[in-house]
Amino acid sequence: MGKFSLKGRNWKQFLSDNKPVVVLLILIITMSFLSDRFLTWSNIITVLRQTSINAVIATGMTFAILIGGIDLSVGSVLAITGAIAASLVASGMNIILVIILTLLIGLVIGLLNGLLISKGRLQPFIATLGTMTLLRGLTLVYTQGRPISIFGSDTSAIFSKIGTGYFLGIPIPVYIMLVVFFISWYTLNHLKIGRYTYALGSNEEATMYSGIKTDNIKLFVYAVAGVLAALAGIIVTARLGSAQPTAGSGYELDAIAAVVIGGTSMAGGIGTIFGTAIGAIIIGILDNALNMLQVSSYYQDVAKGVVILIAVLLDRKQRKSR
Amino acid sequence: MEEKIVSMENIIKEFSGVRVLDNVNFNIYKGKIMALVGENGAGKSTLMKILTGVYLRTSGKVLFDGEPVDFNTTKESQDKGIAFIHQELNLVRDLSIGENIFLGREPVGPGGKIKWRKLFDDSREWLTKLGLDEDPRELVKNISVGKQQMIEIAKALSLDAQVIIMDEPTGALTMSETERLFEVVKELREAGHSIVYISHRLNEIFEICDHVTVLRDGTLVGEEPIEKLDEDRIIEMMVGRKLSEQYPRVDTEIGEVVLEVKGLTNRFVENVSFQLRKGEILGVAGLVGAGRTELARTIYGVYQPESGEILVNGSPVSIKSPKDALKNGIAYLSEDRKENGIVLGMDLVENVTLASLGNYVGKIGNIDKSKERESTDRYIKSMSIKAAGRNQLLQFLSGGNQQKVALAKNLDTNPGILLLDEPTRGVDVGAKKEIYELINKYKQEGMSILMVSSEIPEILGISDRVMIMHEGRVSGTIDIAEADQEKIMTYAVGKEVS
Numbered sequence A: 001m002g003k004f005s006l007k008g009r010n011w012k013q014f015l016s017d018n019k020p021v022v023v024l025l026i027l028i029i030t031m032s033f034l035s036d037r038f039l040t041w042s043n044i045i046t047v048l049r050q051t052s053i054n055a056v057i058a059t060g061m062t063f064a065i066l067i068g069g070i071d072l073s074v075g076s077v078l079a080i081t082g083a084i085a086a087s088l089v090a091s092g093m094n095i096i097l098v099i100i101l102t103l104l105i106g107l108v109i110g111l112l113n114g115l116l117i118s119k120g121r122l123q124p125f126i127a128t129l130g131t132m133t134l135l136r137g138l139t140l141v142y143t144q145g146r147p148i149s150i151f152g153s154d155t156s157a158i159f160s161k162i163g164t165g166y167f168l169g170i171p172i173p174v175y176i177m178l179v180v181f182f183i184s185w186y187t188l189n190h191l192k193i194g195r196y197t198y199a200l201g202s203n204e205e206a207t208m209y210s211g212i213k214t215d216n217i218k219l220f221v222y223a224v225a226g227v228l229a230a231l232a233g234i235i236v237t238a239r240l241g242s243a244q245p246t247a248g249s250g251y252e253l254d255a256i257a258a259v260v261i262g263g264t265s266m267a268g269g270i271g272t273i274f275g276t277a278i279g280a281i282i283i284g285i286l287d288n289a290l291n292m293l294q295v296s297s298y299y300q301d302v303a304k305g306v307v308i309l310i311a312v313l314l315d316r317k318q319r320k321s322r
Numbered sequence B: 001m002e003e004k005i006v007s008m009e010n011i012i013k014e015f016s017g018v019r020v021l022d023n024v025n026f027n028i029y030k031g032k033i034m035a036l037v038g039e040n041g042a043g044k045s046t047l048m049k050i051l052t053g054v055y056l057r058t059s060g061k062v063l064f065d066g067e068p069v070d071f072n073t074t075k076e077s078q079d080k081g082i083a084f085i086h087q088e089l090n091l092v093r094d095l096s097i098g099e100n101i102f103l104g105r106e107p108v109g110p111g112g113k114i115k116w117r118k119l120f121d122d123s124r125e126w127l128t129k130l131g132l133d134e135d136p137r138e139l140v141k142n143i144s145v146g147k148q149q150m151i152e153i154a155k156a157l158s159l160d161a162q163v164i165i166m167d168e169p170t171g172a173l174t175m176s177e178t179e180r181l182f183e184v185v186k187e188l189r190e191a192g193h194s195i196v197y198i199s200h201r202l203n204e205i206f207e208i209c210d211h212v213t214v215l216r217d218g219t220l221v222g223e224e225p226i227e228k229l230d231e232d233r234i235i236e237m238m239v240g241r242k243l244s245e246q247y248p249r250v251d252t253e254i255g256e257v258v259l260e261v262k263g264l265t266n267r268f269v270e271n272v273s274f275q276l277r278k279g280e281i282l283g284v285a286g287l288v289g290a291g292r293t294e295l296a297r298t299i300y301g302v303y304q305p306e307s308g309e310i311l312v313n314g315s316p317v318s319i320k321s322p323k324d325a326l327k328n329g330i331a332y333l334s335e336d337r338k339e340n341g342i343v344l345g346m347d348l349v350e351n352v353t354l355a356s357l358g359n360y361v362g363k364i365g366n367i368d369k370s371k372e373r374e375s376t377d378r379y380i381k382s383m384s385i386k387a388a389g390r391n392q393l394l395q396f397l398s399g400g401n402q403q404k405v406a407l408a409k410n411l412d413t414n415p416g417i418l419l420l421d422e423p424t425r426g427v428d429v430g431a432k433k434e435i436y437e438l439i440n441k442y443k444q445e446g447m448s449i450l451m452v453s454s455e456i457p458e459i460l461g462i463s464d465r466v467m468i469m470h471e472g473r474v475s476g477t478i479d480i481a482e483a484d485q486e487k488i489m490t491y492a493v494g495k496e497v498s
């Protein structure tokens, strides 16, 4: 399964097994020379907070890609769940209830994706391209193209803490990200369903022959992607204090980039949450660094593209060695 | 003295520090057939992969026609005239037979347009030569594994290579296909081609080979002309000791009916009925295409029956998927391990427990990894599986060892009924015997076994009863005491003798 393993014999071995970490280190070292603000506590915190949203989405994407699928709808899920959450908060509903409801909506959308792909036998790319467009449209209809503010009730301020609050000097979204990482890592490495996820991605037929209902695994995987996208929707909405109808557009690409930079194979079966975490941080640092160095936004995309390609090529080369 | 076309000298190969070939010398003679034999994991496939540029050697020299060569890719070795028929099938299942044969070498006209007519006509010629009457336009996924193997052979032949390497080509072939292949191989030798023939079936070696090279544990034991050897001697060279009685038969008390199939019919099988008793091994013989695999897979829930009934321990069961089958204590060892038997990208532990993971769940729903490791180690030991460790990925195991892992996975579900489909395909003589002994042990403990096999000696060697199929139907059932090769073949070709 080509797992990242932290129990490597030594550092050299660890780094050669975990090329993304090398890319990350190079990035950090280079940046610390280019800007003395880079390695300050407040900037590190900023990077982590900015990373958290992509990281949460990318974790769901990791599940989808691990079974050889993909979920393009995550950005739209983020938008629609964010919009619904915003109006519920503004209406004064209990915050816990809002969160549960929003995540449930993410779950249902995820299951729908899963159904289209398993029972409907659609290609994951096509199915989620469809729901992506559909949900974006629904968001625009629901919001009538205007932002929805979360303010207007007693609970609004508490809700906004999910995105803006701190605990022990660390932003709440960072804690959420860490919890998501942990649960996902545990699921993939210590639960049956995680093992089946890898198996399905490596060899669907052998998995079926082993008495495993592959359709159920697919439902599970897309449900995870949906729930985590909804969670990201909650964080974004809370942070901004409002839900934007165009929120999250293009987020699926950053998520896929994080997953792939982290060494997960698009063919399925190979990849880890640790890798995705590193991948998400690489993208976060890149965005941060390019802003800090005041690179024009046109060049930002160029630079980002180059780093993604280098990271993926490095990993590729290692895997091919014989 | 014969002329060498290829000579490999002092070949050493290490995979991340582990030496799998140690100072091996290997020769291929012009116009001769060289057998390459050895136990599972001895390094046969690896040696040939080095010759053809699939792997790079750690050190050593390769001479082709007296010239030192260094192939970095299979393409380079092909261009020099070496064709390699791999142990594992490497066909594109969604392409047609013809497209597969000429993959990457399609005949093209002006403007790069593929000459389909020529491609399919030429394909048909090669198929006919191998005695196949398949339509070259048929998709590969629609033909049997045996036929797929023949397509691989056709592909290699069509390269018109000087040297042809066959890594266990007959594993999936029927007797008549094997005979046809041997005729072709002999014709090739007449025409001056050189052949390397890897097989675990020693009778085949004596039938067609001129020389034998024996490997053991990555080292060269020796090279001898075939006249100087006999079967026992080869086995002794392979395993380092004498081996007694290849088919260890045990007679157990056969109990009540455990599995009963009544009038099973679908698009593959017709009105199949039989009973399997506790502690019994029922051998299922027949030609490839007789529907044996399909029968096993229908019982296992991969294919749905249209009519008919399956009873387990006397009560009818509905099996709609492998999951249902496993729940009823039925396990199935696939004839095609790479496709649906094992997960190449997972390690030994994960493969062994894949179908029985429910038994490894700890208190909080977590997988009990130490328990997993323990059982895996137990199988590694009892089946002498050769691997760098329990965490080695299956893709790096030799073919025979992959097969053992597939069997271990089945056994780990603790089935009452075990459906075996070519259980010893690609397994060496020593290990075969170990597998038979293992099957016998489970039989003694009361497991009921249905064993589909194309190796009649194996069927005769360990079954208690033989059921023969022909074109989807049962054409006869014989008690082992009365069974012999001739009788089985008579039923297999469809002559209804009563």
Ligand SMILES: Nc1ncnc2c1ncn2[C@@H]1O[C@H](COP(=O)(O)OP(=O)(O)OP(=O)(O)O)[C@@H](O)[C@H]1O
Binding pocket: B015, B020, B038, B039, B040, B041, B042, B043, B044, B045, B046, B047, B087, B386, B387, B388, B395, B396, B397, B398, B399, B400, B401, B426, B428
């Ligand atoms: N790519 C690889 N990486 C690591 N180990 C490998 C790799 N390929 C083969 N091996 C190891 O090398 C040894 C020899 O394997 P090889 O496939 O050559 O055996 P073989 O003689 O062909 O056996 P079989 O009869 O079972 O096909 C085995 O122990 C195998 O695990």
Ligand SMILES: [Mg+2]
Binding pocket: B044, B045, B046, B087, B167, B398, B399, B400
């Ligand atoms: Mg081999």
